[in-house]
Amino acid sequence: MPETTWWKRGIVYQIYPRSFQDSNGDGIGDLNGIRRRLDYLAWLGVDAIWISPVYTSPMADFGYDVADYCGIDPIFGTLDDFDRLIEETHARGLRLILDFVPNHTSDQHPWFQESRSSRTNPKREWYIWRDPGPDGGPPNNWISNFGGPAWEWDEATGQYYYHAFLKEQPDLNWRNPEVRKAMYNVLRFWLDRGVDGFRVDVIWHLIKDAEFRDNPPNPAYQPSQAEINRFLQVHSADQPEVHGVVSEMRGVLEEYPDRVLIGEIYLPLERLVAYYGQDLKGAHLPFNFQLVHTVWNAREIAALVEEYETVLPEGGWPNWVLGNHDQPRIGARVGPQQARVAAMLLLTLRGTPTMYYGDEIGIGKVEIPPDRAQDPWERNEPGLGLGRDPERTPMHWDGSHQGGFTSGTPWLPLDPGFPSRHVEGLRNDPSSILMLYRRLIELRRRHLALSVGxxxxxxxxGNVLAYERRHGTERFLVALNLGHEPHTLSLQDGTAGRVLLSTSPDRGDEPVGARIDLRPDEGLIVALET
Structure with a gap:
């Protein structure tokens, strides 16, 4: 792919629709709310918005349990609203990426209703049904990612069905060609409406072991961890045959010009990069979540970046993620000062960055009272801190009631600090984290060295991470102090340049040489003389 390809040079911005903007006062964000905020996204400078699921759903897992892949759930709006959103997104020069959830449906989906109606129904083999094990219990020891067995007994037909997540989310049988055909037609339905690509949910789960063998015990498991960690997911995910499915999905997207396929994959780097596919015919961007889980330490991150750059297949394009709707926010993990440094890291590394809504205004950890908890994972495994509600709280737009998110009662509580941390106020503060994000994005857009270099x-x-980005005659040094003490970075004699941007708002344009003094919690971009 040439370096001018939009998803290589661009920035993806994830929107969790329930929490972005409510337009009708029911406390839940919707498509018309997103449309109302497109001017903000254009002002911020991002290139594409990725929208988490808005399909028709009973909402057992807030849209990741789909009952109609070609419909919009009424809480989010209508197909006409979606079409208008696409039209107005494109009118602003932005792209729209839709979440695709192919591993499982809702148990209310007509396909599953047919499948469970009898063993002889034509759609029986669209899902994964098994007889009981020798002891009369589940067929094997596979565990749901949300806790408990991954097999649910169906009394009417005398078999178990498999669900990698909630029992309300039965897994599709992707070894069945009819399932593949139906799901590829779903992709075409949305591509015909103008979507610019898909983020594919849990893409590494699509194919399971053909023999349904038990997963081996995890010797490192601790009782304080989620139950899914009791066993190594050797047979229930990441099977070799999955790469053929990913390649077929890619083939569908290539029927349309200039589309992107992004895969959600929580795997070590050496297994992650296999999802680029043979001859790069897999996912354009297998999501790299390593920064989400790596210790916030310069040496650890430097080693991680080096490893990633080393294992990337030739021609494979990197990408970076700091957080999403399933992971604690970066502000909650590293604190407000280091969140500024993290922004500079994300937007200056080589590869496509994905931002998560609200990080640009510094939302941190939001405490959710037990009686307001919504996440089914939290309810299934209480007390382990697994709930994902804190990273899904509403966006803060202004200092008015409910932060301008809704005129009603929000589905999740806002961060109590929202009156001092909202878009309207931060846009008027040159030193704010929002304006830092905007300047970083502007620099990245202006200088190819910072995007494709x-x-x-x-x-x-010490705790300093440093690297150069180069393209043509442009050279930039990025120096990030991930620690809370000042540090001096020593460079080669004769090095000269000027500070282009600092995460410290009171540090402006100044010349630098072979010794660069970094303040605590400071990141610098230096334009080097060539």
Missing amino acids: RYMPVAAE
């Missing part, structure tokens, strides 16, 4: 590590000590 080469990445070159720079030797650094």
Whole structure:
């Protein structure tokens, strides 16, 4: 792919629709709310918006249990609202990426209703049904990602069905060609409406072991961890045959010009990169979540970036993610000062960055009272801190009632600090994290070195991460102090340049040489003389 390809140079911005903007006062964000905020996204400078599921759903897992892949749930709006959103998104020069949830449907989907009606129904083999094990219990030891067995007994037909997540989310049988055909037609339905690509949910789960063998025990499991960690997911996910499915999905997208396929994959780097596919005919961007789980330490991150750059297949394009709707916010993990440094890291590494709504205004951890908890994972495994509600709270638009998110009662409580941390106020504060994000995005857009340029590590000590980005005659040094103490970065004699941007709002344009003094919790972008 040439370096001018939009998804290589661009920035993806994830929207969790329930929490972005409510337009009708029911406390839940919707499509018309997103449309009302498109001017903000254009002002911020992102290139594409990725919208989490808005399909028709009983909402057992807030839209990741789909009852109609070609419909819009009424809480979000209508198909006409969606078409208008696409039209107005494109009118602003933005792209729209839709979440695709192919691993499982809702148990209310007509396909599953048919499948469970009898063993002889034509759609029986559209899902994964098995006889009981030798002891009369589940067929094997596979565990649901949300806790408990991954097999649900169906009394009417005398078999178990498999669900990698909630029992209300039965897994489709992707070894069945009819399932593949139906799901590829779903992709075409949305591509015909103008969507610019898909983020594919749990893409590494699509194919299961043909023999349904038990998963081996995890020797590192601790009782404080989620139950899914009791066993190594050797047979229930990441099977070799899945790459053929991903390649077929890619083939569908290539029937349309200039589309992107993004895969959600929580795997170690050496297994993650296999999802680029043979001859790069897999996912354009297998999501790289390593920054979400890596210790916030310069040496650890430097080693991670080096490993990633090393294992990438030739021609494979990297990508980086700091957080999403399933992971604690970056502000909650590293604190407000380091969140600014993290923004500079995300937007200067080589590869496509994905931002998560609200990170640009510094939302941190929001405490959710037990009686307001919504996440089914939290309810299934209480007390382990697994609930995902804190990273799904509403966006803060202004200092008015409910932060301008809704005129009603929000489905989740807002961060209590929203009166001092909202878009309207931060846009008027040149030193705010929002304006830092906007300047970083502007710099990235203006300088190819910061988007598609080469990445070159720079030797650094202590808790400082440093690297250069180069393209043509442009050279930029990025120096990030991930610690809370000042540090001096020593460079080669004769190095000269000027500070282009600092995460410290009171540090402006100044010349630098072979020794660069970094303040605590400071990141710098330096334009080097060539």
